[in-house]
Amino acid sequence: MKIGLEVHVALPTRSKLFCGCSTAETQEPNVNVCPICMGFPGSKPSLNESAIIIAKSIADALKCKIKDKISFVRKVYFYPDLPKSFQITQLQDSIGMEGELTLDSGKSIRIRRVQIEEDPAKIIRGEDHSLIDFNRAGIPLVEIVTEPDIADKDELKSFIFVLKAILYYIGVDIDREIKADLNISLGKERVEIKNVTGTKNLIEAADYEIKRQGELIKMGIEPIKETRSYDERTRTTASSREKETDEEYGYIYEPDLTEYDVKRYPVKTSINPVQKAKELALKHSYSENSILEAIAFDRQALETIEENQDKFEFKTLMQAINEIKRFKVGKLDDESLRMLIDEIAGGFQIDEDVIKSVIEHKKVEHNRVSSSELDRQIREFIDKDRRIIDRYKKNKKLVDYVAGEIIKRYKAQPKEVLKRAKEILDSLVK
Amino acid sequence: MSSYTEEFESKQKPADYYAKLYEELERINEKFNAFNVLVKATGNGMPFSVKDNICVRGIETTASSKILKGYIPPFNATVVDRIIRTGRFSLIGKTNMDEFGFGSFGINCDKPAKNPLDEGRVPGGSSSGAAVATALLKYHVAIAESTGGSISAPAAFCGVVGFTPTYSVLSRYGLIDYANSLDKIGFMARSADDIKIMLDITKGLDKRDSTSSSKPIHRVKHNNLIIIKELMDKVEDGIKSEFYKFTDKLKGLGYNIKTVDFRDIELSIPSYYLIAMSEASTNLAKFTGFKYGFKVEDFSKNYNDFFTEARDKFGEEAKRRIILGTFIRSASVRDKYYLKSLSIRRWMIDKLSMLLKDAFIISPTMPILPPKIEDANRMTPVQNYASDILTIPANLGGFPHISIPFSYSGELPLSAQVIGSHFNDYGVISFASDWEKNFKYKFKYNLGDL
Structure with a gap:
């Protein structure tokens, strides 16, 4: 079985990729728009360079070869959500090429490409009409394209988890939603499930598709090459009934943008939490999974562990970390942490009052009973x-x-x- | 100083100067179709016009296309902004053109402009209205635009000065794109000095156009003039002999003239048209009758039919270029046409740069006299495209060039085009300025004279 992914990640820039419009989420439609992201005749894109910094950091974290010079292309197709009827994206000169991501099992999934592109608008489907919200048009995205190296559902889960954790440590928190196209082939032909949103849906869509193709093959039927879509209500995939021709997007270089010298932009060095968990687990003979769970999406937890691992018994420290998470109190200062660890070591129950005292550096009051x-x-x-x-x-x-x-x-x-x-x-x- | 702008500024103007001018233009525009929109000028500056593919805030801008009918840009093009900010100029209107710039004669639009020197002949394109307006008005400068010769050609046919700067010297922000990697905003006027004034005001980096440049432009005057043999072979005999009289005159003025071979220079035509059509077909993709310009009323249609209804508004040449451009970009031929054309452009730039290191290149601007309207209408697209052979090399390479009248054949002007190296924009302008000391241009009309 071969599974490949094209993951779309929205970059946390304050303005859109090619104009000054805000990227803030808002309920009111079509307010974060201007002639540029609406594609008005005469307007031109100018690149938001903070997108290059984040995209370069992602490419670096995924161990990609980073191009010295990048350029953009026009991908032309007609759809109402695409203001210019072409999307500005990247192809051969993408910011990152040929990288890899190591799963917690140690297996490597090859990354084909990391590219910068603009998001289309959002279509809201009604009974007998569709509405378009251009607030989303021009939001900077990074598309991460993998090779079809993912072998089963567990690896898919692991891939998404590790990818999200790595992105978290670059400051790309995809709490919002992970969006991806899934390519799954059990047989000879590739089946693509387009636009699946959210980790849970991705796993369920894969699960359904694996079963569906498996059953076809059992019956001696070869699954055909097609595009399918996932329905979250029924948790099934259905054929999109699109004509299966090779995609023809008529790519040309984006002539309104120049080449960008990527060397000029800094990289936010990333931490691979999987690697960190492994190191800590080995050093302290502690469960790797528990550590990973604690630090995967919690930078402060990782800092606390790294700063204090040699000061306290590791198990107690990890218990303290979990209490800090449970009460959502952020990072404790040295004194507070020491007090909390004393409480845990003393076998006391940790509750709101204890946490409050610890934070305020007040002696924790215990009822002395004779x-x-x-x-x-x-x-x-x-x-x-x-x-x-x-x-x-x-x-x-x-x-x-x-x-x-x-x-x-x-x-x-x-x-x-x-x-x-x-x-x-x-x-x-x- | 022989600048009409400064002359205009030094003269007393009657209080109703602009009102009278507006009335006069309204009347004469019936005949010549120079303007798509006439504007009642504000301020008391030198009258200026803007080609109708360049955005002016609040004024309908259609690039002479029915699909943009009713498009009122909410912003000014950077060039327009910079001119208005000086307070020295007053806008009088938007000038006619071939639809989206697709044409060499000015006939590819609904109401084509006519040549003021001979109404039966074309004015040249695509900046037809800009050239006609410049030929009609005594005090006026035109903002025009060239992709493959759209300033030189009409300037030559109407007997005015037409200047196209180095690619990237003027911001393209606010220009409705034809082919972005080739489009250059430029100017037409009655003297080289007026063009220098415009260039000084508008040049330079613009954050809103990533391809604009902060590189300074310079003024290197060369005494060496190069004639390219293969280009002269394309020129009509009558024009050729007049042109050689002109170069003899230049010799007399101290210039050295040298003829060189440039094999395969005609490859610039397919290279230019393939790149231009590729880019044009993507630029025109956004016109879907949806958000601006012509709007499809019936929202019950599915989107293919909806888009098709809107896109039927394109003229024939626009449709031709969309179809050809889309084909050129398709995966099966992309390498052979599109990418190959990009390498030819690269090669052409290198070769021309070598020649231009210590010389200007000079040639007639057009290989033919302005054709009669009916003859132009009968020409095939390929004959049409071939008539651009003299203007395309400079445009394909983004080199600064200027077209100046050098002689007259009856009423009709004969013009020469002078090409300089990249960023030697002042160099070619001062060549023209020097020429004007020895030659007086003839103008049939002097509307707005003081």
């Missing part, structure tokens, strides 16, 4: 339900439940509670 009061409470709790004793006989772990309930009640010294609960239960069992 030993006799603790004993009384534990015994009272067990007396209410004597079956606890029988169950404890069978499963010593039940002590955690008993201690947990008491701790919840008092927010009191957990280690001591656990110790006393065990002693009391043990004495009762005898």
Whole structure:
């Protein structure tokens, strides 16, 4: 099985690719428009150079060969969402060529090309009409084209995850949506599923298509070369019934733009979170997956780990990271982190109050309960339900439940509670 | 100083000068169709006109195409902006042209302009109206545009001075594209000095046109003039003999004249037309009757039919170039036509640059006299395209060139074209200026005289 992807990523520039219009998302249609992105006669594009910096960084992160000079082409086709009836994009002189992305399994997926292009407008389909919103027309995109090296659904999942994580570390947060064309062939011919939006839909579309083609082949039918579209409601793909001729876009050089000397633009050096997770896991004998999950889309988490990995027990540090994520408090300063780690090491439950104290560098208040009061409470709790004793006989772990309930009640010294609960239960069992 | 602009500025104007001029132009335009739009001028500057493929804010700009009927640009072309900002010029109208610049004679539009020197003859194109207006008005400068000879040809046929700068010296922002890598905004006037004034005002880098250049232009005067033998072979005998009288005169003025061979220079014609049509067919793709200009009313149509209805508004030559251009770009022939043409252009630029290192190239501007309208209409497209042989090499290579009258055959002017090296724009203008010290141009009309 061969799966290839053409992923479209919107670049986080403040203005559009060829004009000064804002890229901010807005509900009101056709407000971020001007003669240039509407393609008015006489207007001309001028390139937003911050798009080159981001695209170059992406190409670099995907280990592409980076061209010294890039140029643009016109891809000509008629469609109502295309203001000039051609899209300004790249071809042979794309910013990045022949790169690769390494999956967490270690397998490499080859990248054919990373190219800069403009987004068309958005078509909103109604019952008996269509509306066009040109706010999106001219938003800078990078298209990442892979070779058909992805072998199954899990690799597809992994590819999307790693790609998103790498992009996140360049500052391209595709929280919004990942958009892609999927090429899947189980047989000889290539089937293309166009315009699938969102990771979940991509996986489901692939899943359906793999099954569909598999069943055809089982029945001795060769899947034909075609373009299909994915329907999220039914989670199926359907033939787009387009004529299957070789695409004829009549490419010419974009004569309104010159060559751009890419060497002049800086690269934001990227971090590959998969690689980082591997290194950290190896160094601290810790689960690679847990680390990756913690850092994949959290730059602050990675910083905290890297800065503190030699100061604290790694497991406790990772627990602290997870608490920080749970309460969404951003990055803690050294003092706060030390306090939080003390709490975790002390076995205390972490809640809003603890986090608040830690951030404000205030001593965390714990209810000190006297030993006799603790004993009384534990015994009272067990007396209410004597079956606890029988169950404890069978499963010593039940002590955690008993201690947990008491701790919840008092927010009191957990280690001591656990110790006393065990002693009391043990004495009762005898 | 022999600039009409400065002469105009130094003279007293009656209070109703522009109103009278407007009325006069309205009347005479009935006959000559020089203007697509006449404007009541504001201010008290030198009258200027703008070719109708260059945007002026708030004024209908159609490039003489029915598909752009009603298009009112919300912005000024950079060149127009820079001229208006000086306060020295007053806009009097938008000038007629071959639709989108597609033509050498000015006949490819609804109401073709006529040659003021002989109404039965074409004025030349595609900047037909600019040349006719310049031939009619005593005090006036024209912003025109050339892709393959659209300034030189009509300037020559109407007996005015026509200047096309080095590609990239003038911003193209606001120009409705014909072939972007070849289009150059330029000027027509009654003297070289007026052209220099316009160039000084408008030249230079524009952030809105990425292909515009900040390189300074210079003024290198050469005493060496080169005649290319293969180009002279294409010139009608009558014009040829007059041209050699002119070069004899130049010898007398101290110039050295040398004839050189340039084999395959005629390859510039297919190279030019293939590039121009390729780019034109993509530029015209945006006209879909949708957002500006001619609008299709019936929104119930599917989009193929909708677009087809709009695109039926193109004239015949526009349709021809769309079809040919689309074919040239198609994958099966792209290498052989489009990419090959780009290499020929590269080669032509290198070869011409060598020749122009210490010389100007000089030739008649047009190989023929302005044809009669009915003869022009009978010509095949290939005959049409072939008549551009003298103007295409400079245009294909983006070299600055100027067309100046050097003699008259009865009423009809004979003009020569002088080509300089890249960025030697002032050089060719000063050649023309020097010529004007020895030769007085004849003008049949002097509307707006003071």
